[in-house]
Amino acid sequence: MKRNPSIRQVASVAGVSVATISRVLNDKGPVRDSTRDRVLAAIESMGYVPHSAARSLSTRRTMSFGILLPEVHGEFFSELIRGIDLAARRSGYHLLVSSSHSDPAEAQAVLHALHGRVDGLIVMTPGNGKVSPPTRFPLGVPVVELSSRIPSKLNDSIRIDNRGGARSATEHLLDLGHRRLAMICGPPENSDAHDRQLGFAEALFDHGVALDPALLLPGDFRELSGFRAGSAIADLQHRPTAVFAANDAMAVGCLSALRGRGLRIPEDVALAGFDDIPIARFLTPGLTSVRVAIAELGARATERLLAAIEGGSTSPRHHEIVPATLVVRGSTSNPTNPLRGNEP
Amino acid sequence: MKRNPSIRQVASVAGVSVATISRVLNDKGPVRDSTRDRVLAAIESMGYVPHSAARSLSTRRTMSFGILLPEVHGEFFSELIRGIDLAARRSGYHLLVSSSHSDPAEAQAVLHALHGRVDGLIVMTPGNGKVSPPTRFPLGVPVVELSSRIPSKLNDSIRIDNRGGARSATEHLLDLGHRRLAMICGPPENSDAHDRQLGFAEALFDHGVALDPALLLPGDFRELSGFRAGSAIADLQHRPTAVFAANDAMAVGCLSALRGRGLRIPEDVALAGFDDIPIARFLTPGLTSVRVAIAELGARATERLLAAIEGGSTSPRHHEIVPATLVVRGSTSNPTNPLRGNEP
DNA sequence: CTCGTTACTGTAACCGGTTACAGCATCACC
DNA sequence: GGTGATGCTGTAACCGGTTACAGTAACGAG
Numbered sequence: 001m002k003r004n005p006s007i008r009q010v011a012s013v014a015g016v017s018v019a020t021i022s023r024v025l026n027d028k029g030p031v032r033d034s035t036r037d038r039v040l041a042a043i044e045s046m047g048y049v050p051h052s053a054a055r056s057l058s059t060r061r062t063m064s065f066g067i068l069l070p071e072v073h074g075e076f077f078s079e080l081i082r083g084i085d086l087a088a089r090r091s092g093y094h095l096l097v098s099s100s101h102s103d104p105a106e107a108q109a110v111l112h113a114l115h116g117r118v119d120g121l122i123v124m125t126p127g128n129g130k131v132s133p134p135t136r137f138p139l140g141v142p143v144v145e146l147s148s149r150i151p152s153k154l155n156d157s158i159r160i161d162n163r164g165g166a167r168s169a170t171e172h173l174l175d176l177g178h179r180r181l182a183m184i185c186g187p188p189e190n191s192d193a194h195d196r197q198l199g200f201a202e203a204l205f206d207h208g209v210a211l212d213p214a215l216l217l218p219g220d221f222r223e224l225s226g227f228r229a230g231s232a233i234a235d236l237q238h239r240p241t242a243v244f245a246a247n248d249a250m251a252v253g254c255l256s257a258l259r260g261r262g263l264r265i266p267e268d269v270a271l272a273g274f275d276d277i278p279i280a281r282f283l284t285p286g287l288t289s290v291r292v293a294i295a296e297l298g299a300r301a302t303e304r305l306l307a308a309i310e311g312g313s314t315s316p317r318h319h320e321i322v323p324a325t326l327v328v329r330g331s332t333s334n335p336t337n338p339l340r341g342n343e344p
Numbered sequence: 345m346k347r348n349p350s351i352r353q354v355a356s357v358a359g360v361s362v363a364t365i366s367r368v369l370n371d372k373g374p375v376r377d378s379t380r381d382r383v384l385a386a387i388e389s390m391g392y393v394p395h396s397a398a399r400s401l402s403t404r405r406t407m408s409f410g411i412l413l414p415e416v417h418g419e420f421f422s423e424l425i426r427g428i429d430l431a432a433r434r435s436g437y438h439l440l441v442s443s444s445h446s447d448p449a450e451a452q453a454v455l456h457a458l459h460g461r462v463d464g465l466i467v468m469t470p471g472n473g474k475v476s477p478p479t480r481f482p483l484g485v486p487v488v489e490l491s492s493r494i495p496s497k498l499n500d501s502i503r504i505d506n507r508g509g510a511r512s513a514t515e516h517l518l519d520l521g522h523r524r525l526a527m528i529c530g531p532p533e534n535s536d537a538h539d540r541q542l543g544f545a546e547a548l549f550d551h552g553v554a555l556d557p558a559l560l561l562p563g564d565f566r567e568l569s570g571f572r573a574g575s576a577i578a579d580l581q582h583r584p585t586a587v588f589a590a591n592d593a594m595a596v597g598c599l600s601a602l603r604g605r606g607l608r609i610p611e612d613v614a615l616a617g618f619d620d621i622p623i624a625r626f627l628t629p630g631l632t633s634v635r636v637a638i639a640e641l642g643a644r645a646t647e648r649l650l651a652a653i654e655g656g657s658t659s660p661r662h663h664e665i666v667p668a669t670l671v672v673r674g675s676t677s678n679p680t681n682p683l684r685g686n687e688p
Numbered sequence: 689c690t691c692g693t694t695a696c697t698g699t700a701a702c703c704g705g706t707t708a709c710a711g712c713a714t715c716a717c718c
Numbered sequence: 719g720g721t722g723a724t725g726c727t728g729t730a731a732c733c734g735g736t737t738a739c740a741g742t743a744a745c746g747a748g
Contacts (some may be wrong), residue, residue, distance in 0.1 A: 398734035
């Protein structure tokens with residue numbers, strides 16, 4: 001591997017000083033046209049590319065920021081990254097991604113390694129109650145927290161309206177006349193899962209419907225756990241007439257299990273999910289779900305972060321909540337009186 | 345935002361030289377225990393974290409590498425990143441991710457910005473025939489190409505056995521007695537899509553089955569295009585008895601459309617996909633698909649890259665092909681004689 | 689007591705950029 | 719001719735680490 005030329009070598013070839021090279025590259029300060037041409041020719045011929053680390057060192061700007069994600073599966077992850085990446089690149093920033101953090105200690109180590117590499121941080125905390133998320137990020141950079149349960153006073157945060165979304169899904173089921181509702185919960189330590197369960201319970205309470213603890217099925221946001229929960233539900237003596245799954249992946253698994261037991265959706269059991277993943281509308285019947293604009297969520301987080309980076313710490317902390325809206329499809333609506341059909 | 349302390353400030357507080365701080369941090373060279381304790385105490389009390397950019401500058405190692413991805417949707421992306429990230433972190437490396445590149449010129453710009461930021465590169469080229477992928481990466485770092493159609497002589501490459509996978513899916517359908525087969529193709533400029541189509545055509549040819557051009561439906565790897573193709577197939581005068589979709593997302597869409605038209609799967613139309621996404625087994629019926637261990641693919645690519653980084657350019661170029669294996673489920677198998685049921 | 693060896697620590701030069709400041713022409717104008 | 723303004727360019731100090739090399743102290747052997 002041949003070493004790339006440095007700015008000093010380019011300077012000597014072009015017969016100018018390093019300052020001039022820098023000025024040409026960054027369009028700063030006056031440079032005579034003939035000089036600029038000479039410099040550009042030298043750069044071109046030598047295949048010179050500025051060394052980012054060196055540049056960051058002196059400018060104190062890396063033009064990139066870090067993303068810390070917990071163990072996230074499925075569509076959510078890619079949508080989020082897509083939203084962030086597009087927004088970041090629009091402003092000339094790059095992304096350092098570190099995913100699949102379950103251990104907070106390990107996350108802390110990664111955080112250290114990020115010092116001097118990033119101008120800001122988007123952190124998605126698993127946000128369980130026991131292990132408190134690291135409220136202080138020891139780099140001197142702005143941080144935006146994503147869907148952390150307790151919005152830190154120190155950092156900006158953006159959360160999904162999990163509770164409201166779960167509420168509207170549950171109320172939708174109640175409005176359809178269901179009184180015996182089950183919920184397939186998410187991982188107990190996950191704050192999104194927790195809030196969705198909260199919304200579910202609240203809606204039941206507000207409508208004076210008792211919450212049978214036996215109808216709170218465990219799950220882990222994966223398809224298989226939904227399948228198991230669905231099987232368990234099918235086996236129940238006093239079967240619920242409606243099921244709310246804390247996410248769509250589990251709803252899919254549940255749907256498969258219920259179908260396998262010969263139950264009809266929604267006649268025998270109505271089913272609603274959360275996330276509105278792309279395939280939700282292509283299931284048979286279409287899956288009623290709660291929609292969150294994930295890519296937009298990522299874009300918003302990015303814009304917040306960029307504002308904080310540009311603006312310094314002067315601006316007050318923002319705490320934003322992005323809405324989650326119910327999308328009704330065939331898995332809940334009575335087919336004899338469909339609210340919406342299965343057509344996408 | 346308070347500025348983090350530099351190594352020189354720590355040195356002055358601890359009453360030692362910068363060299364000693366560095367030695368303590370990197371476990372290099374001899375340091376007296378009492379000195380080490382003093383240094384560690386100073387580091388702790390000042391909250392000192394080494395500045396990565398500065399370190400990279402002098403060591404010529406960034407301990408991170410870049411990933412360039414084209415516009416990729418769905419499960420594939422997250423699985424790939426997960427595989428890469430876990431393997432990378434195991435070796436202490438970080439990930440710079442840049443996704444959603446459709447424009448090669450833009451990708452080139454990103455590439456430049458990566459100079460001095462990464463020790464290596466994993467590049468997934470959209471790999472269309474017309475726009476040749478950038479064969480030369482102007483950074484002096486090793487590159488691993490992912491699923492590029494023409495494995496470059498300059499770089500290592502890892503490809504998915506798209507052709508073989510498509511072949512076995514098609515042969516499976518032929519073995520079941522189907523003679524009129526349709527295919528829902530992927531984006532024409534995508535090399536994966538191209539190879540899958542190739543495998544399909546080859547299998548038909550080898551079995552002496554004519555390929556009706558009217559049965560090659562366009563698609564773009566998204567669910568909706570599969571739905572449209574499915575609707576078109578249902579409307580055909582001389583309907584095919586089997587459909588092979590170039591990926592599972594389109595198969596899901598197609599399944600939905602066929603179902604919507606009252607066609608039974610697999611009795612009226614058999615259906616197979618590609619990728620074996622997690623929900624494939626939870627559809628009703630379970631979707632026959634071609635399985636690729638995506639996370640493992642990412643891990644392999646990472647290991648290759650790390651080997652190249654550690655080993656220098658001495659080793660010969662590797663060109664690896666990861667297998668794609670057929671998974672048969674209810675969407676193709678005759679239910680009166682099921683090869684495998686719908687149970688996950 | 690002298691010398692060599694070992695164990696530890698400090699000095700200063702790098703890595704490759706940016707930029708404050710100074711220097712030098714050139715030109716207009718008095 | 720002097721004077722100041724203007725436009726362009728170069729010098730050198732920094733950013734925050736690493737590390738070759740030199741220096742010092744202590745200790746054992748001869």
